[in-house]
Amino acid sequence: MTDITPHGSQPAKLGHSPVADVPHVLRATDTNPKAAKRAERQVASMFLLSIILVIAFIVCYVTIDKDTVVYIPVFGEVALLTIMLGLTSGLSILLIGAGAIQWAKKLMPDVEVVQMRHEMASPADATAEAAANYERGKEESGFARYPIIRRTLIGAMALFPIPALFLLRDLWSGGLSGKASPDEILSHTLWRKGERIVVDETYQPIKPEDLPVGGLVSAVPANLMEEQELSGNLDARGKAAIILVRMDPTEIVAQQGDGWDYQGIVAYSKICTHVGCPIALYEQRTHHLLCPCHQSTFDLANAGAVVFGPAARNMPQLPIGVDNEGYLVALDDFAQPVGPSFWERG
Template sequence: MTSQDNMSEEHLPEAAHGHGGGPVVSKDGYFADPGLPPHEHRRTDIDEKAARRAERQVAMWFLLSMLATVGFIASYVIFKPGPTHHVFIWPIGNVSPLNFALGVTLGISLFAIGAGAVHWARTLMSDEEHIAERHPIEATPEVREQVFADFRQGSKESGFGRRKLIRNTMIGAMAMVPLSAVVLFRDLGPLPEKKLDTTGWKAGMLLKNMNTGEPIQASDVQVGSLTFAMPADLSEDDEDFQERIAKDALMLVRLQPGDIKDKKSADWGYHGVLAFSKICTHVGCPISLYEQQTHHVLCPCHQSTFDLSDGARVIFGPAGHALPQLQIGVDNTGNLEALNGFTVPVGPGFWERSE
């Protein structure tokens, strides 16, 4: 007698018992397939009033998502960030109202879309079970046609085309959720507006030595030397020092008048003293390497090379355009001063760059 013969009825799976309580066993000794239980219709399948109520419930979830998205954007505008703007919320503790509001509204927005979709599927979409036999990977034309037919049938049974309230509110909720990301991307930083086109240099502003902080006399700049300068109104203690020095930094060089090849460059200087932007026009690195014999300056980041004797044009490397030149002169005490601001944007090129 085999172990199968010794198996008692109390150890048999419930599905293996027939209607009379005994096990249903085939002739070869294996349990017969009990099959699927009878399909039970949901209330929404047989009661149109219940179906309409479920439709309104799904629409309310999607409307809630839309309202939460509006709340997210409103919170971003209303609440201020920063360590000084905190409130106590039990049981979380001290939190930023901005972060709390953004998290709650965005969470509700996403949850409501998911809840609406789940409730729609559970109450209104078709829930009948269908057996699909396994088939070869390469489907026959008949199978492919059946797949498309099933898809069309499923679309019809879902009521997506017929239940316009659900469709329209779901589309509205899905369309509004990305607005949260748009608002976040918008505030990754302030729009540059014209800030990339302008610097702190103005007519009459003195040039100050970046190391000593003293005004620079024309006589202080010797032939073959390279001097770094900044506007006289700029100090390292200023809150916006880093932002301004990234655009306002200058390098001064003195050349013999006969060595200056570009006439405009010579006219914008003072007795051979020329002032150029210190910011490389490739990616904005500060230029600091100078060759006295060739009058070339080299950017240490990517080896862009500029000829200061020829209007600081690019002679090598990835930089796209020459270093901007600042027109300079002297005041009545011999201090170097700007006669104008930069006429072209300093630093790297950008797609909105105005020339």
């Protein structure tokens, strides 16, 4: 069916040409053998240069020390090895491309051709044969003739997804294993009555007098280290991380529970209630806590209320006090799940 005719080199028949009729102009390489020879040399030298650059890449890789640093304007101080590997491999592939384009533009034929397409629809006899095959298959399999087979098959297919429901059930309950359900896991943290509040990373316990007005501490429960080391439980840190800030007690407008602060020191979860980014971006003068991910802003002087952004819930507050040695401790776990909302939370 293919019918290739050079276009432009001969007058096209009116009404048959899908492309505009532009007269073909011969190139210098078409008429002048010297020009064609020059183009051939250009293309070949680009490919040859590409080969040389690949060899240069290997030489650079072997000879240049990876710690050698050179100064290049605009880029600054960069590793010589990185620059040379990039230059040699980048230029070698660039030259292959440039050579191919030069070859196509200067030496390959540049006449436009028209290729006629055959019809998309199948011939009528082929479609009729396919329809007859389908009918014969239906007849020979007996799908219509044996209703018992048909009904049991439909029943089997309908019941097949049921095991998936048993598996997915574990998403909202602990399953038959008796483990805590995800709802319970998300609702509790390592904090409990009397658990000491320690500085994150240094695990140093904190006395109220260590924290001046305007001060901020990223803190975790003292039992976190043990939990992390023993059971490798990194989820515990994700739920228990808090920030402690101290403000003038007269500046506290509201809290989530009566007397949950300790002399102006308040503890709030560090995990954003929107999608769970850790936040410690606390502005000591406005008492605003800003989440850098989506700009949710919480007012820690006013019960962690959302003052801006997509978060839907107040930042959960942790009730705190001091133990008999004078160190800051939690008085209880969080009264509500920390972090982003999930559907059982309502």
